[in-house]
Amino acid sequence: MRKEIRIAGFGGQGIILAGIVIGRAASVHDNLFAVQTQSYGPEARGGASRTEVVISDSEIDYPKVQLPDIFVAMSHEALITYLDGLKNGGILIVDPDMIKEEEILPFVEKHNINYFKASATKTAVEKIGLGIVANIVMIGAITKATKVISEEAARKAITESVPPGTEAKNIAAFEAGMDLIDGR
Amino acid sequence: MSNKPKVSGFMNYLRKERIPTIFCAGCGNGTVINTFFNAMEMAELSLDNISMVSGIGCSSRIPGYIKCDSLHTTHGRPIAFATGVKLGNPDMDVVVFTGDGDAAAIGGNHLIHAARRNLDLTVICVNNSIYGMTGGQISPTSPKGSFASTTPYGALEAPFDLAKLVSGAGATYVSRWTTVHPLPLSNAIKKGLQNKGFSFIEVISQCPTYFGRKNRMRSAVEMMKYMKTHSVVKKKAKKMSEEELEGKIILGDFVNRNWPEFSEMLCEQVNEKSEKGLIDAIKSAYKTDL
Amino acid sequence: MxxxxxxxxxxxxxxxxxxxxxxxxxxxxxxxxxxxxxxxxxxxxxxxxxxxxxxxxxxxxxxxxxxxxxxxxxxxxxxxxxxxxxxxxxxxxxxxxxxxxxxxxxxxxxxxxxxxxxxxxxxxxxxxxxxxxxxxxxxxxxxxxxxxxxxxxxxxxxxxxxxxxxxxxxxxxxxxxxxxxxxxDKVEIIARKMPEEGPETFLPYKAEPDGVSPMPPFGAGYKIHVTGLTHDERGYPDASNPETHTKLVKRLCNKILNHRGELTRVKELYTEDADIIVVSYGAPSRSAITAVKNAREKGIKAGHIKLEIVWPFPEEIIRSAAQQASDIIVAEMNLGQMVYEVERVVKSDAEVSLLPKIGGQIHRPEEFLEMIYKCQK
The missing domain is CATH 3.40.50.970 (Thiamin diphosphate (ThDP)-binding fold, Pyr/PP domains)
Incomplete structure (x- = not known):
């Protein structure tokens, strides 16, 4: 099993932390192997932000994402930039309030994409009262939609990765994110 | 009276097997060594606890003749090495011997940063206004108009006033004397050794071989006479006009203040953060159980 | 633990x-x-x-x-x-x-x-x-x-x-x-050696049989002199003496070179019967290993040597690899550096080819596979 995940959006959305939490959950708590990488440089500040995670049940040799199985887009720009890279039949999760859906529907249909919508930003603001936890809401959605990490591992990794004192809010954000995905 | 020459007690401080030194006849380095030993005794410090660090140049050879732990480093960098020695073992008294080329040209950045940190080092800068080791090139403290092998038609650049530079950078003890003022110089080195902080003692010294020869002062005596007649103590200088001070060497303490010292603050911070404290790190390279 | x-x-x-x-x-x-x-x-x-x-x-x-x-x-x-x-x-x-x-x-x-x-x-x-x-x-x-x-x-x-x-x-x-x-919790730690001799007789730059001398710290009473100038066993400058210099510099080199054996560290994969051996180090090794495993699945006798200690260069390992394999591919993220070391050691025992990569990213496994196919022809 080798799963390649790409998460992209813009700076300030906590994109990188989302990648770290998923990698940590998979490797430290689910006993799998994971490599997390990210885009560096001036372009990563304020502009576009991207992280990639490879998860596998055996040691990971080649560490980079080539053809993602899962693509999570938290901005329209990121969605358009990287959509083409998504594998046929892959999973796409978007924050519907941040994108123009009509531009991607033909691609979704043509490539048999497993398409999910998770209003992470809106949920973070309206349900949790904290816009900055949108990334954690999205982790909830990713966990539920892809099962690439276990719910338990995700909870542990979030608790370890967020600032002390904010654990409860972040776990609430995670749960709210899980609820955004139908239980199919 | 015995005919035997009197042997100085200071001889015991030297690595006798390394004598004679490489210094030219008439060089000011001998006076600097003497005044240092005098200062060390006055400050009641011992070579057992002194580490000396030096760079490249004639005066940087001084520690090699003194019986203490000595680190003869690269050109311009002794203060950087000394920073490591002091932080590696803050209990040690760390003395840096350097020259004008070493400290003010290639090593100028380390000089001002160590002063800024107020790290407890005693830096003795033997300023002879010339590169002696390499054969008489111009230095950043050579007076305007002076001659050197690389300024055959006279120097156009303005020299650094090192005592002022280091005072401005944040040193807590700064003093300037010449080799013809051995007693106040000893006293200044003593104060520098005792000051808990960055101490800078600038010693204006003579290089008859290169500076003297190129600038019409053929003997050490002539140069020393010049230093004597051209120096003014700070107190007196204050009352003199700019024109009167032209070409004069101003002597005395420029700065003597009590500011927090870097290694002490760092130790405190480490002790606060660690159960073991910095004391545990001292000579830890020899331990396997940490 | x-x-x-x-x-x-x-x-x-x-x-x-x-x-x-x-x-x-x-x-x-x-x-x-x-x-x-x-x-x-x-x-x-x-x-x-x-x-x-x-x-x-x-x-x-x-x-x-x-x-x-x-x-x-x-x-x-x-x-x-x-x-x-x-x-x-x-x-x-x-x-x-x-x-x-x-x-x-x-x-x-x-x-x-x-x-x-x-x-x-x-x-x-x-x-x-x-x-x-x-x-x-x-x-x-x-x-x-x-x-x-x-x-x-x-x-x-x-x-x-x-x-x-x-x-x-x-x-x-x-x-x-x-x-x-x-x-x-704990790792094996090699401690610095204190001299057994006292300060009166200790020579700080007199090497023990392994070429290395004990190193007392400043402040321990040894009052040693350390200089970048050519120095004798006492640590004192002796910069114009050809013999002192030759002895010192040869010792500095030989204390490493004479221990090449214990300083050899590589990780080999499928090299026992490999015709084509990929030599790499650091990040590109991860693509190389993916590619070599892939080649093996396709029945190609490919192997991999990952250099872990690069200096001193593991001459023996590369020499014996060259005696066995017909092709050695050296992959590095530069336009060719360690390949010169490989060539120096391999001489004409095998064909050495370089797979360079610059631009900031590691080689993709396909780039290795292509190279392996080329060597097979």
């Missing part, structure tokens, strides 16, 4: 390894992509009773580490290409004065300031030849976050054992990626 699992960056793993190995001093200067090593050390060192200082440049950073070493403390610095260039003079000084220390060089796109946030392996020869003169150092190349930890520990131990600067040649990819690593 307790082992704790972490999910951290390669750079952080270097800092953790150093501190486990007994590092109590870090002097550094910020430079991308190595800065996380310094940042992590700045957080952890004080908690372990050590000191961290940000110096005014890379030259002074390495100078301070050398000073701390003589005060009796194990120290390190971390940098990248431009900073590594500035450190070269002090690497030579450390080699000449036999000062143990560790430098982590997180290689980035070069030359000059080129690509601060992208990877390369362009400092391989600089690590070996960067300072002027004849000298030997030891260099290790990690290809995973776990190896960043393990090799930094090893670097500290080798530095003490041979009294030599040891360089961990990481790169931007390995330095910045996060992976799971296991950190044990």
């Amino acid at each position: 307790n082992i704790t699992r972490f999910f951290i960056q390669g750079n952080e793993a270097c800092a953790r390894g150093a501190i486990k190995a007994g590092c109590k001093f870090f002097a550094g200067y910020p430079i991308t992509p190595s800065t996380e090593v310094a940042e992590d050390a700045a957080i952890i060192l004080p908690k372990e009773g050590g000191t961290f200082i940000q110096m005014e440049d890379e030259i002074s950073a390495l100078g301070a580490v050398i000073g701390a070493a003589w005060a009796g403390v194990k120290g390190m610095t971390a940098t990248s290409g431009p900073g590594f260039s500035l450190m070269q003079e002090h690497i030579g000084y450390a080699a000449m004065t036999e000062t143990p220390l560790v430098i982590v060089d997180v290689q980035r796109g070069s030359p000059s300031t080129a690509q601060p946030t992208m990877a390369s392996q362009s400092d391989m020869m600089q690590a070996r030849w960067g300072s002027h003169g004849d000298y030997e150092i030891i260099a290790l190349v990690p290809s995973s976050v776990q190896e960043c930890f393990d090799f930094t520990v090893e670097a500290f131990n080798l530095a003490e054992k041979y009294r030599v600067p040891v360089i961990v040649l990481s790169d931007e990819i390995i330095g910045h990626m996060r992976e799971k690593i296991n950190i044990p």
Whole structure:
């Protein structure tokens, strides 16, 4: 099993932390192997932000994402930039309030994409009262939609990765994110 | 009276097997060594606890003749090495011997940063206004108009006033004397050794071989006479006009203040953060159980 | 022994390894992509009773580490290409004065300031030849976050054992990626040797049979003189004496070269019967291994040698690989550096080809496969 995940959006959305939490959950708590990488440089500040995670049940040799199985887009720009890279039949999760859906529907249909919508930003603001936890809401959605990490591992990794004192809010954000995905 | 020459007690401080030194006849380095030993005794410090660090140049050879732990480093960098020695073992008294080329040209950045940190080092800068080791090139403290092998038609650049530079950078003890003022110089080195902080003692010294020869002062005596007649103590200088001070060497303490010292603050911070404290790190390279 | 699992960056793993190995001093200067090593050390060192200082440049950073070493403390610095260039003079000084220390060089796109946030392996020869003169150092190349930890520990131990600067040649990819690593409570630590003799008779630069002398710290009563000038066994300058110089410099080189055997560290995969052997080190090894496994599935007799200690160069391993295989592919993230070492050793025993890569990213496994197919023809 080798799963390649790409998460992209813009700076300030906590994109990188989302990648770290998923990698940590998979490797430290689910006993799998994971490599997390990210885009560096001036372009990563304020502009576009991207992280990639490879998860596998055996040691990971080649560490980079080539053809993602899962693509999570938290901005329209990121969605358009990287959509083409998504594998046929892959999973796409978007924050519907941040994108123009009509531009991607033909691609979704043509490539048999497993398409999910998770209003992470809106949920973070309206349900949790904290816009900055949108990334954690999205982790909830990713966990539920892809099962690439276990719910338990995700909870542990979030608790370890967020600032002390904010654990409860972040776990609430995670749960709210899980609820955004139908239980199919 | 015995005919035997009197042997100085200071001889015991030297690595006798390394004598004679490489210094030219008439060089000011001998006076600097003497005044240092005098200062060390006055400050009641011992070579057992002194580490000396030096760079490249004639005066940087001084520690090699003194019986203490000595680190003869690269050109311009002794203060950087000394920073490591002091932080590696803050209990040690760390003395840096350097020259004008070493400290003010290639090593100028380390000089001002160590002063800024107020790290407890005693830096003795033997300023002879010339590169002696390499054969008489111009230095950043050579007076305007002076001659050197690389300024055959006279120097156009303005020299650094090192005592002022280091005072401005944040040193807590700064003093300037010449080799013809051995007693106040000893006293200044003593104060520098005792000051808990960055101490800078600038010693204006003579290089008859290169500076003297190129600038019409053929003997050490002539140069020393010049230093004597051209120096003014700070107190007196204050009352003199700019024109009167032209070409004069101003002597005395420029700065003597009590500011927090870097290694002490760092130790405190480490002790606060660690159960073991910095004391545990001292000579830890020899331990396997940490 | 307790082992704790972490999910951290390669750079952080270097800092953790150093501190486990007994590092109590870090002097550094910020430079991308190595800065996380310094940042992590700045957080952890004080908690372990050590000191961290940000110096005014890379030259002074390495100078301070050398000073701390003589005060009796194990120290390190971390940098990248431009900073590594500035450190070269002090690497030579450390080699000449036999000062143990560790430098982590997180290689980035070069030359000059080129690509601060992208990877390369362009400092391989600089690590070996960067300072002027004849000298030997030891260099290790990690290809995973776990190896960043393990090799930094090893670097500290080798530095003490041979009294030599040891360089961990990481790169931007390995330095910045996060992976799971296991950190044990305690690691094996080689302590610095104190002289058995007293100060009256001890000669600080008289080597023991293994070529290395004990190293007393400043302040221990030995009152030693340390100089970068050619020095005799007492440590005193003797710079114009051809014999003193020849003896000293030969000893500095031979204390490493005579221990080539124990300083050989490679990891071999499917080399027993391989016709085509890929030689790589660091990040590209991960693509190479993927490709070699892939080739094996296709029935191609491919193998892989991952160099872990690159300096001194593992001549014997490469020589015997060349006797067995018909083709050797050397892959590196530069336009050819270690390939010259391979060619020097292989001579005409096998066909050596280079798979270079610059631009900042590692080779894709397909690039290796293509090369392997080519060799097969």
